[in-house]
Amino acid sequence: MTGTAISFAQVRNRRCSLGLTPLVDVIFLLVVFYLLVSQFAQLQTLDVSVDEPSTVSSEPDQWTISVSSSNDVLLNGAPTSIDTIATDLLSAQPNEATMLTIRVAPGVPLQIAVTVLEEARRAGVSKASLRAWEREP
16 A cells, blocks of 8 residues: 555644833834834923802902803903903903902813813913802893
């Protein structure tokens, strides 16, 4: 019988070794990618004090921004909008002694109060107070 013989030789299991150099290269590339993608911006802050609703200041440089529950914005009682609040504050020429009180009605989203604070900072107001508006006019 002429046939082919089958070889039952054992296949040797090779132990795979993982090189350390490619792993270090990959980690280095990930770190470089993270550094290039990250934003290195300096956070700008505005000091805010939270006052009791019953305290009212009668200083001449006391300005008030009121935000109603229907998101209407008033600057010292005059209607305005969030988009124009910075220009309105700039036209009033704030100085170092200017104290801005922001009264926010219940139910107003926090982002609106933060936006008003940011616009006030852009207008040059350095002192601000955040106050709950207990009852709307």
